[in-house]
Amino acid sequence: MSGPPPAAVTVHAPLRRRVTVQGVVQGVGFRPYVHALATALDLSGNVTNTPEGVVVEVEGDPAAVARFCDRIAVDAPPLARVDSVHHQEVPATGDSAFTILASRADGPTRALIPPDTATCAACLGELADPRDRRHRHPFVTCTHCGPRFTIVTGLPYDRDQTTMAGFPMCAGCAREYTDPADRRFHAQPVACPDCGPRLALLVRRADEAGQPSPVTDGDPIAAARRLLAGGAVLAVKGLGGYHLACDATDPAAVERLRHRKARGDKPFAVMAASVEDIEPLVRLDPEERALLTATTRPIVLLRRRTDGPTVPGGLRPAEGVAPGSPDFGIMLPYTPVHHLLFGLPGDPEGPRLLVMTSGNLSGEPIVTDDAEALERLAHLADAWLTHDRPIHVPCDDSVVRVCDGRPLLVRRARGYAPLPLPLPLEVRPALAVGGDLKNAFCLGAGRRAWLSAHIGDMDDLATQRAFERAVAQLESITPVRPRLLAADRHPAYRSARWAVRNAAGRPVVRVQHHHAHVAAAMAEHGLDGSVPVLGVAFDGTG
Incomplete structure (x- = not known):
C-alpha cells in the first residue's frame, strides 16, 4: 500500500540585507554584539566600522534576517546609543560564516565617539582577585568601561586610531581580543601587566x-x-x-x-x-x-x-x-x-x-x-x-546638581562629552567660540550640537592653544564643517578676536553675551523661539 504523499516543504531563497547603524556604536562592543546576534540566528555576512557608523551585511533565512533587523537596536550593549537603523536588500553572495572585517576609513564622519566611563563591576572584580592575571593592574578595562574619548586620535574607532597604538597586545590579550565569547572581544584599550601601560x-x-x-x-x-x-x-x-x-x-x-x-x-x-x-x-x-x-x-x-x-x-x-x-x-x-x-x-x-x-x-x-x-x-x-599612555583629548570632571529631581549640568565634560545635544530647531553648520572666562565652545549642525569640554580662561596663552587644538579635534570627529562662526560682541574678548582671525571668508555673527545665555537655556529646555520668553541672566560684564 502506498502512504500519503510527503508534506510539501517550502524552501526560501537566502535574503541579504545591508544594515547601517548610526549613533554611539563604536568603542562600546557593538561589533562583537552584532557577531553574537548574527551567529545565534544562523546568519552569515560581516560587520565593519566606518566613519558613518557600523555597517552590517546579513544573509540567510528571510525570517531570521527580519528578526536580526528587529533586534539590532533593542538588545544593543549597555554603553551603546542607537540613533538610527537603515537597511536595504542587496544581492546574496553565498557567505558561509559571519566575520568582523577591518574598518573602513572612507566616507563622511557620522559615527559618535563614546565618552569615557567608570570601571565596571567585572573589571573591579578582576582588579581585586589575587588569582586573576589583571590583579592590581591599574589599566584594567573591557568593552563596557574605561577610556574612549580621551584616547581617540581618529575615526573609525580602532586600536591604531587611539593612544593605545603604541602598546602591542601580548598573546593572552590578543586571544581575548579575537574571541567572540570574551567580553574583551574587540575592546580597543585592552591590556594587561605584560603588555599595557606602566605606572x-x-x-x-x-x-x-x-x-x-x-x-x-x-x-x-x-x-x-x-x-x-x-x-x-x-x-x-x-x-x-x-x-x-x-x-x-x-x-x-x-x-x-x-x-x-x-x-x-x-x-x-x-x-x-x-x-x-x-x-x-x-x-x-x-x-x-x-x-x-x-x-x-x-x-x-x-x-x-x-x-x-x-x-x-x-x-x-x-x-x-x-x-x-x-x-x-x-x-x-x-x-x-x-x-x-x-x-x-x-x-x-x-x-x-x-x-x-x-x-x-x-x-x-x-x-x-x-x-x-x-x-x-x-x-x-x-x-x-x-x-605612559598618552592623553589625546583633555577632559575635566563634569559637575552636576540635582534640581527639582532632575540633573542640571554645571560643567559638561568627562562622562558626557563628546555626545551631542538635541536642538529644538535646525541650525546651519556653525562654530560658536564661547566666552573668555571658563571657555567652552560648540559645534552645531541640523538638530544637534556638540559642546566641547571645559577649556579654561582665554587670558592665558596655554588656554588659547588648548582651545585651538580642541576645535580641530572636535571638528575631526564630528560631521560639522562650520560655514559661519558665532562670537561675543565684547570688542576685547580673545575668543571673538580668534573667530575674526580664523573666519577664512566665513561670516562672523556677533551675539550679545546675556542673550546667548538665555538662548542657551531655551535650547536646553527645547524652546524654539515660537513663544515669548522672559530671560534673566545673572552675570558679570559682557
Missing part, C-alpha cells in the same frame, strides 16, 4: 638635572598612598588630565594645596572611597545617589548635613575643603588607579576622602602632557603618579 612615581627630590626622581623600589601605588598619608600633595594622571590630590581630612595638607594653587575660598572637589563614607556628611536623595554611582561619575554638588557631619571612625573633611559653602562637591572613584589609591581588601588602612582638583592654576587648562606636568605643576605637587 611610575616621581618625587620632588632634585637630582643632578634638577628633575624629580623616579621611585624604582616597590609598588608606585603603595608609595603614593604613604605620601598621601604623610600630608603630601600628589599630581595624579587620570583619564583626561592630571589631578592634584591630598588627604581631605588633613587640614595642613588641604591648606598647603589651597595656598599653592591660589584657590582663594573656592571649594575643592572631594573623591570618596564609597557612598557609605559620605552618607553621614551630606543629604543624599535617590537621584543624587544614582548620579554618584552612574557610569558617568560626575562631581555631584550635595547639601551638607547640619546634624553632626562626622564619618564613622572619626573621619571628617578639613574645614578648608569647602570653607563657608553649604555644599560638598563629591565624586566616586572612576579609574582602577583611584580604586588602588583608596586600597583593595587586605591593604593597610589608607585615605577614605581625597581632595581631587584639576591639575592647573585657576583659569588655566588642565595639564595632560607628562613633561608639561613636571614643569607646570612643579610648584604645586610634591610627587607625580603618572603613566
Whole structure:
C-alpha cells in the first residue's frame, strides 16, 4: 500500500540585507554584539566600522534576517546609543560564516565617539582577585568601561586610531581580543601587566638635572598612598588630565594645596572611597545617589548635613575643603588607579576622602602632557603618579546638581562629552567660540550640537592653544564643517578676536553675551523661539 504523499516543504531563497547603524556604536562592543546576534540566528555576512557608523551585511533565512533587523537596536550593549537603523536588500553572495572585517576609513564622519566611563563591576572584580592575571593592574578595562574619548586620535574607532597604538597586545590579550565569547572581544584599550601601560612615581627630590626622581623600589601605588598619608600633595594622571590630590581630612595638607594653587575660598572637589563614607556628611536623595554611582561619575554638588557631619571612625573633611559653602562637591572613584589609591581588601588602612582638583592654576587648562606636568605643576605637587599612555583629548570632571529631581549640568565634560545635544530647531553648520572666562565652545549642525569640554580662561596663552587644538579635534570627529562662526560682541574678548582671525571668508555673527545665555537655556529646555520668553541672566560684564 502506498502512504500519503510527503508534506510539501517550502524552501526560501537566502535574503541579504545591508544594515547601517548610526549613533554611539563604536568603542562600546557593538561589533562583537552584532557577531553574537548574527551567529545565534544562523546568519552569515560581516560587520565593519566606518566613519558613518557600523555597517552590517546579513544573509540567510528571510525570517531570521527580519528578526536580526528587529533586534539590532533593542538588545544593543549597555554603553551603546542607537540613533538610527537603515537597511536595504542587496544581492546574496553565498557567505558561509559571519566575520568582523577591518574598518573602513572612507566616507563622511557620522559615527559618535563614546565618552569615557567608570570601571565596571567585572573589571573591579578582576582588579581585586589575587588569582586573576589583571590583579592590581591599574589599566584594567573591557568593552563596557574605561577610556574612549580621551584616547581617540581618529575615526573609525580602532586600536591604531587611539593612544593605545603604541602598546602591542601580548598573546593572552590578543586571544581575548579575537574571541567572540570574551567580553574583551574587540575592546580597543585592552591590556594587561605584560603588555599595557606602566605606572611610575616621581618625587620632588632634585637630582643632578634638577628633575624629580623616579621611585624604582616597590609598588608606585603603595608609595603614593604613604605620601598621601604623610600630608603630601600628589599630581595624579587620570583619564583626561592630571589631578592634584591630598588627604581631605588633613587640614595642613588641604591648606598647603589651597595656598599653592591660589584657590582663594573656592571649594575643592572631594573623591570618596564609597557612598557609605559620605552618607553621614551630606543629604543624599535617590537621584543624587544614582548620579554618584552612574557610569558617568560626575562631581555631584550635595547639601551638607547640619546634624553632626562626622564619618564613622572619626573621619571628617578639613574645614578648608569647602570653607563657608553649604555644599560638598563629591565624586566616586572612576579609574582602577583611584580604586588602588583608596586600597583593595587586605591593604593597610589608607585615605577614605581625597581632595581631587584639576591639575592647573585657576583659569588655566588642565595639564595632560607628562613633561608639561613636571614643569607646570612643579610648584604645586610634591610627587607625580603618572603613566605612559598618552592623553589625546583633555577632559575635566563634569559637575552636576540635582534640581527639582532632575540633573542640571554645571560643567559638561568627562562622562558626557563628546555626545551631542538635541536642538529644538535646525541650525546651519556653525562654530560658536564661547566666552573668555571658563571657555567652552560648540559645534552645531541640523538638530544637534556638540559642546566641547571645559577649556579654561582665554587670558592665558596655554588656554588659547588648548582651545585651538580642541576645535580641530572636535571638528575631526564630528560631521560639522562650520560655514559661519558665532562670537561675543565684547570688542576685547580673545575668543571673538580668534573667530575674526580664523573666519577664512566665513561670516562672523556677533551675539550679545546675556542673550546667548538665555538662548542657551531655551535650547536646553527645547524652546524654539515660537513663544515669548522672559530671560534673566545673572552675570558679570559682557
